[in-house]
Amino acid sequence: EAGVAQSPRYKIIEKRQSVAFWCNPISGHATLYWYQQILGQGPKLLIQFQNNGVVDDSQLPKDRFSAERLKGVDSTLKIQPAKLEDSAVYLCASSLDREATEAFFGQGTRLTVV
Amino acid sequence: GNSVTQMEGPVTLSEEAFLTINCTYTATGYPSLFWYVQYPGEGLQLLLKATKADDKGSNKGFEATYRKETTSFHLEKGSVQVSDSAVYFCALRRNSGNTPLVFGKGTRLSVIA
Numbered sequence: 001e002a003g004v005a006q007s008p009r010y011k012i013i014e015k016r017q018s019v020a021f022w023c024n025p026i027s028g029h030a031t032l033y034w035y036q037q038i039l040g041q042g043p044k045l046l047i048q049f050q051n052n053g054v055v056d057d058s059q060l061p062k063d064r065f066s067a068e069r070l071k072g073v074d075s076t077l078k079i080q081p082a083k084l085e086d087s088a089v090y091l092c093a094s095s096l097d098r099e100a101t102e103a104f105f106g107q108g109t110r111l112t113v114v
Numbered sequence: 115g116n117s118v119t120q121m122e123g124p125v126t127l128s129e130e131a132f133l134t135i136n137c138t139y140t141a142t143g144y145p146s147l148f149w150y151v152q153y154p155g156e157g158l159q160l161l162l163k164a165t166k167a168d169d170k171g172s173n174k175g176f177e178a179t180y181r182k183e184t185t186s187f188h189l190e191k192g193s194v195q196v197s198d199s200a201v202y203f204c205a206l207r208r209n210s211g212n213t214p215l216v217f218g219k220g221t222r223l224s225v226i227a
Contacts, residue, residue: 043217045214045216093215103160105150105157105158106157
C-alpha cells in the first residue's frame with residue numbers, strides 16, 4: 001500500500017516570497033491533516049479536511065496560509081507571503097474515516113525561510 | 115483543553131540499557147493514546163497505541179500502559195539498540211468525533227554502542 005506522498009522534500013525561499021506544498025493521501029482516506037513542526041517541538045495542527053470540506057482550521061494563520069483539497073483527494077498548502085518564523089517541517093497525514101484512531105504521515109516538507 | 119507533556123530530552127543511553135520516557139496528558143473524557151517515532155530523515159510512524167484505560171500497547175519491544183488514575187502513558191523498553199535512536203512523540207486523540215492528534219514536544223533518544 002502506498003503511503004502519504006508529499007512534495008517537495010525541501011524548499012528554501014526568501015521572506016515575503018510565496019510557496020506551495022502538495023500532499024497525496026493514502027487512497028480512500030477521507031480525512032487529511034496538515035501539521036506544522038517547528039524544530040524542537042511537536043507537530044501542531046494547521047488544518048483538517050474531511051473529504052473536500054474543512055473540519056478545523058482554527059490554528060491556521062489565515063492572513064498568510066491557505067489550503068485546499070479539491071475533489072477530496074490531493075491537497076495543497078500555500079504560504080504567501082512567508083515569514084522567517086514559518087521555517088518548519090510541514091507534515092501531511094491522512095486517516096480512513098471519522099472513527100479511525102490511526103493517522104498515517106508523509107515524510108514532510110522542510111521549509112527554510114531566509 | 116487537551117495537552118500532552120513529555121520528559122525533556124535528549125536522552126542518551128548505552129546499548130542494552132533500560133528506557134523509560136515519561137508522558138502525561140490532560141484531556142476531557144477518555145482519549146486514545148499513542149507513541150509515534152521519527153527516525154532521522156523520515157516521517158512520523160506509529161509505534162504503539164492504547165484506546166482505553168489499562169490497555170497496554172506494544173511493538174518492537176516497546177510497551178506503554180494507559181493509566182487513567184495517573185493520566186500517564188509512559189514508554190518503556192527493556193534493552194535498547196543503536197537502531198532505536200530517534201525522536202519519540204507521545205500523542206492523544208479524543209475518541210468522540212473526528213478529531214486530530216495532539217502531540218507532546220518529543221524526546222530525542224540517542225543510543226550509543
